[in-house]
Amino acid sequence: MKKESTQDRIKEVALILFARNGFEGTSLSDIAKGVGIKKPSLYAHYKSKEDLFLGVIHKVSVDYNAFFVKTAERLSNQSPEKQLYDLLRENTEYLRNDEMGLIFKRMMLFPPESLRKEIAQMFEKTENVMKRVIKSILEQMLPNEEWERVFDAYLCLLDGMFEQIFYYSPEEHNKRLENSWTLFIRGVHSKEEK
Amino acid sequence: MKKESTQDRIKEVALILFARNGFEGTSLSDIAKGVGIKKPSLYAHYKSKEDLFLGVIHKVSVDYNAFFVKTAERLSNQSPEKQLYDLLRENTEYLRNDEMGLIFKRMMLFPPESLRKEIAQMFEKTENVMKRVIKSILEQMLPNEEWERVFDAYLCLLDGMFEQIFYYSPEEHNKRLENSWTLFIRGVHSKEEK
DNA sequence: GTCTATAAAAGGATAGAC
DNA sequence: GTCTATCCTTTTATAGAC
Numbered sequence: 001m002k003k004e005s006t007q008d009r010i011k012e013v014a015l016i017l018f019a020r021n022g023f024e025g026t027s028l029s030d031i032a033k034g035v036g037i038k039k040p041s042l043y044a045h046y047k048s049k050e051d052l053f054l055g056v057i058h059k060v061s062v063d064y065n066a067f068f069v070k071t072a073e074r075l076s077n078q079s080p081e082k083q084l085y086d087l088l089r090e091n092t093e094y095l096r097n098d099e100m101g102l103i104f105k106r107m108m109l110f111p112p113e114s115l116r117k118e119i120a121q122m123f124e125k126t127e128n129v130m131k132r133v134i135k136s137i138l139e140q141m142l143p144n145e146e147w148e149r150v151f152d153a154y155l156c157l158l159d160g161m162f163e164q165i166f167y168y169s170p171e172e173h174n175k176r177l178e179n180s181w182t183l184f185i186r187g188v189h190s191k192e193e194k
Numbered sequence: 195m196k197k198e199s200t201q202d203r204i205k206e207v208a209l210i211l212f213a214r215n216g217f218e219g220t221s222l223s224d225i226a227k228g229v230g231i232k233k234p235s236l237y238a239h240y241k242s243k244e245d246l247f248l249g250v251i252h253k254v255s256v257d258y259n260a261f262f263v264k265t266a267e268r269l270s271n272q273s274p275e276k277q278l279y280d281l282l283r284e285n286t287e288y289l290r291n292d293e294m295g296l297i298f299k300r301m302m303l304f305p306p307e308s309l310r311k312e313i314a315q316m317f318e319k320t321e322n323v324m325k326r327v328i329k330s331i332l333e334q335m336l337p338n339e340e341w342e343r344v345f346d347a348y349l350c351l352l353d354g355m356f357e358q359i360f361y362y363s364p365e366e367h368n369k370r371l372e373n374s375w376t377l378f379i380r381g382v383h384s385k386e387e388k
Numbered sequence: 389g390t391c392t393a394t395a396a397a398a399g400g401a402t403a404g405a406c
Numbered sequence: 407g408t409c410t411a412t413c414c415t416t417t418t419a420t421a422g423a424c
Contacts, residue, residue, distance in 0.1 A: 006389080021307060024218040027417065040420080041390050049418065109360055110300055113215060127361075152373035160354030166303050179346035187381030200407080221399065234402080235408050243400065 007045050009035050014056050019103035023053055023112040054118060057107055061122040065129045067094055072133045080141035092161050092177060101165055150188055157184050201239050203229050209250050213297035217247055217306035248312060254297055255316040259323045261288055266327045274335035286371060290359050344382055351378050
């Protein structure tokens, strides 16, 4: 049980509140109350609300990139198809848990207007990481003229499941993931049928 | 050129601002300024900010339901497969234009905490409308044991393309739609391959 | 680093004249 | 219906004691 710095506590509480209520919907009072300090004390750690917010988002972004790469590496000795399936599952699991998926999604889709550019930059890196990883898996299993199509469909699958996290219970969501995956992989195998 | 009531002007401006900046991120001053009146004048038309917001969302929800049903009806004399494809395309098109998709998405995923229940009710109706329409198309083309799987995959396709509206240019987005659709429909045709 | 006190601005909302 | 004036609350942020 190692003790946590106040800075980390602040980031932790801020993550949860920003995720649930957004940037504008979260006040520094809320955060201070959650941490158990008074509002002005926050300014000993961050120089503004925006500064704190960017700190939180930066951590979210870095953590997610690391998760994605590490997971792909761990799966890399399996068949390409199994890699894709497990990556879909673990990615969904990761984003479903805690406030991670919530804030990730919220900030990618609806960044506060004033920070749009800074946030876009962070997530551009994330996008590139994902592309590189997925592409390298697809290249192991597909002819050249096919991989872009499958890549697009796979990303749509990831995005669709991402979206549905917020609509359905974990059980319902898992069922939908299985069904969507099954149809996807059938489509991959059945080349030039049409 | 028929003249517009101030009420409608307010709703119109509020729609755009709420869509871009969210409920908490939009102030009544912003709306009043956009309309060209003073802030207190808003209260002659709506009794509170929440009231105005719910009015806007209600219209969005009703409009979308009507669009979905009307589009499906218009397509109903085509083959089931063509119906699915055109519905995907037109739905994507509809949500991509104006601020419609933006506010629709924002409110489904991140309603303001205080209005969560009211909004959930509105969109429950939307979900049922979509389910009914899609199910009736799928039943024309699939055996009983298959339709649920295809239904889940089709919804994932809709949701994935919905999500991607915000990441990509219309051209890039259309390319991705084509590729995702192609793989989807291949999967539908290639039954029990695995 | 944390506190109290306080500033300065902006938020939603109401009263009352026109 | 729209305005000015005003109220009350909350917001971000700073100053300065401990």
